[in-house]
Amino acid sequence: xxxxxxxxxxxxxxxxxxxxxxxxxxxxxxxxxxxxxxxxxxxxxxxxxxxxxxxxxxxxxxxxxxxxxxxxxxxxxxxxxxxxxxxxxxxxxxxxxxxxxxxxxxxxxxxxxxxxxxxxxxxxxxxxxxxxxxxxxxxxxxxxxxxxxxxxxxxxxxxxxxxxxxxxxxxxxxxxxxxxxxxxxxxxxxxxxxxxxxxxxxxxxxxxxxxxxxxxxxxxxxx
Amino acid sequence: xxxxxxxxxxxxxxxxxxxxxxxxxxxxxxxxxxxxxxxxxxxxxxxxxxxxxxxxxxxxxxxxxxxxxxxxxxxxxxxxxxxxxxxxxxxxxxxxxxxxxxxxxxxxxxxxxxxxxxxxxxxxxxxxxxxxxxxxxxxxxxxxxxxxxxxxxxxxxxxxxxxxxxxxxxxxxxxxxxxxxxxxxxxxxxxxxxxxxxxxxxxxxxxxxxxxxxxxxxxxxxx
DNA sequence: AAATAAATTTAGTCTCACCTAAATTTATTT
DNA sequence: AAATAAATTTAGGTGAGACTAAATTTATTT
Numbered sequence: 327x328x329x330x331x332x333x334x335x336x337x338x339x340x341x342x343x344x345x346x347x348x349x350x351x352x353x354x355x356x357x358x359x360x361x362x363x364x365x366x367x368x369x370x371x372x373x374x375x376x377x378x379x380x381x382x383x384x385x386x387x388x389x390x391x392x393x394x395x396x397x398x399x400x401x402x403x404x405x406x407x408x409x410x411x412x413x414x415x416x417x418x419x420x421x422x423x424x425x426x427x428x429x430x431x432x433x434x435x436x437x438x439x440x441x442x443x444x445x446x447x448x449x450x451x452x453x454x455x456x457x458x459x460x461x462x463x464x465x466x467x468x469x470x471x472x473x474x475x476x477x478x479x480x481x482x483x484x485x486x487x488x489x490x491x492x493x494x495x496x497x498x499x500x501x502x503x504x505x506x507x508x509x510x511x512x513x514x515x516x517x518x519x520x521x522x523x524x525x526x527x528x529x530x531x532x533x534x535x536x537x538x539x540x541x542x543x544x545x546x547x548x549x
Numbered sequence: 550x551x552x553x554x555x556x557x558x559x560x561x562x563x564x565x566x567x568x569x570x571x572x573x574x575x576x577x578x579x580x581x582x583x584x585x586x587x588x589x590x591x592x593x594x595x596x597x598x599x600x601x602x603x604x605x606x607x608x609x610x611x612x613x614x615x616x617x618x619x620x621x622x623x624x625x626x627x628x629x630x631x632x633x634x635x636x637x638x639x640x641x642x643x644x645x646x647x648x649x650x651x652x653x654x655x656x657x658x659x660x661x662x663x664x665x666x667x668x669x670x671x672x673x674x675x676x677x678x679x680x681x682x683x684x685x686x687x688x689x690x691x692x693x694x695x696x697x698x699x700x701x702x703x704x705x706x707x708x709x710x711x712x713x714x715x716x717x718x719x720x721x722x723x724x725x726x727x728x729x730x731x732x733x734x735x736x737x738x739x740x741x742x743x744x745x746x747x748x749x750x751x752x753x754x755x756x757x758x759x760x761x762x763x764x765x766x767x768x769x770x771x772x
Numbered sequence: 773a774a775a776t777a778a779a780t781t782t783a784g785t786c787t788c789a790c791c792t793a794a795a796t797t798t799a800t801t802t
Numbered sequence: 803a804a805a806t807a808a809a810t811t812t813a814g815g816t817g818a819g820a821c822t823a824a825a826t827t828t829a830t831t832t
Contacts, residue, residue, distance in 0.1 A: 419667040444642040
């Protein structure tokens with residue numbers, strides 16, 4: 327029988343997947359930071375995950391981790407759970423978008439496939455969660471995402487906000503307040519080469535606002 | 550800082566509470582059977598739970614376990630979660646009453662107090678779950694329950710079904726089929742002293758039915 | 773290219789919650 | 803009351819998943 331995919335393994339896979347999305351390979355240190363675990367512990371787990379009959383992870387010393395096909399399926403399963411749960415909590419229990427992440431992080435490991443299917447059905451098979459993040463399909467493929475960081479835009483460019491990072495409640499409350507939410511149109515009024523600040527005009531808001539890279543790197547847009 | 554109440558401790562407390570409801574003290578063996586754990590392991594855990602600064606459990610060698618005030622509060626918290634979840638799954642996601650137990654057993658350890666409060670609100674602060682079992686109140690007291698086992702009734706007695714045990718899906722499907730569900734009235738037509746069988750007439754059903762003690766001990770009624 | 777800094781791995785421990793096998797205690801028969 | 807059976811506890815062990823401290827490897831400066 328194949329090795330059990332425990333909750334903590336699910337967490338490793340999820341974060342390796344997310345780190346792979348940009349950086350290529352997921353480094354020991356980055357994983358440790360995301361998982362709130364000592365780097366030494368991460369090394370141990372990666373070695374273990376990479377050395378089973380049909381491994382979930384590909385791992386080379388000092389070069390970080392990547393997912394195998396199986397590992398990726400398992401990761402997408404967890405991510406699908408997470409994003410459906412966030413949508414469900416907002417739509418059905420009246421959570422606001424900054425409150426759902428922590429709850430979904432716990433529930434994602436525990437719900438059954440039946441629960442997943444019933445949620446998807448009840449929600450009308452949504453393709454994005456409340457933060458605009460794409461929900462992996464029931465057959466565990468991740469839809470293509472064209473969006474780029476708001477931080478990469480320059481003066482006079484126009485774009486539509488597609489998604490925002492879901493893991494910082496304070497940031498989410500701020501974004502809600504200034505109207506930077508999915509599907510809203512923005513125009514870049516100014517780019518400051520010194521600090522990377524962007525001055526933008528948000529559709530439906532009167533005043534321009536200035537955002538630092540701490541914010542603009544977490545907001546993703548389609549041009 | 551007080552000792553963490555882990556998932557497995559929550560399970561111990563829940564089952565000690567339920568065993569205390571009838572039998573007085575919860576025996577090592579009964580607990581082991583309910584938890585699907587070796588008796589030796591139960592002894593170890595009970596010793597541990599009974600020997601902290603402010604213990605959750607009272608335990609004397611060879612005499613089983615009881616809950617302290619704190620232990621009882623913790624147990625009722627879990628039971629409240631479980632029964633609210635069962636109600637929520639049935640009302641909101643269309644589960645049938647035989648499908649919810651297992652899902653609730655996993656979720657009960659994971660949801661936040663906020664989740665609990667939102668569910669209670671969304672459901673209109675129900676007092677019973679779909680099986681008729683009483684839901685502990687938000688301040689963690691268990692409402693009084695007057696009901697007695699159907700098995701204790703005799704010929705010509707009349708009663709109202711109040712609750713049924715929720716942990717055997719096959720039994721639940723059978724009860725649903727024969728109409729033995731909460732709030733239904735029944736009349737005992739015959740009692741057989743040999744095997745304990747009861748012949749009953751269920752309100753709204755044409756034919757009488759005969760039930761063995763495997764069933765009648767799991768159904769609770771008010772006379 | 774050597775020196776320093778940063779990232780990573782090794783080695784050795786710890787806790788939790790379980791296990792089995794054997795010993796002991798309590799309960800039940802004969 | 804002794805013998806047997808059942809329940810419980812003791813003793814010793816395991817695996818998962820974390821930890822720290824020290825060693826090593828890779829990357830970055832000077």
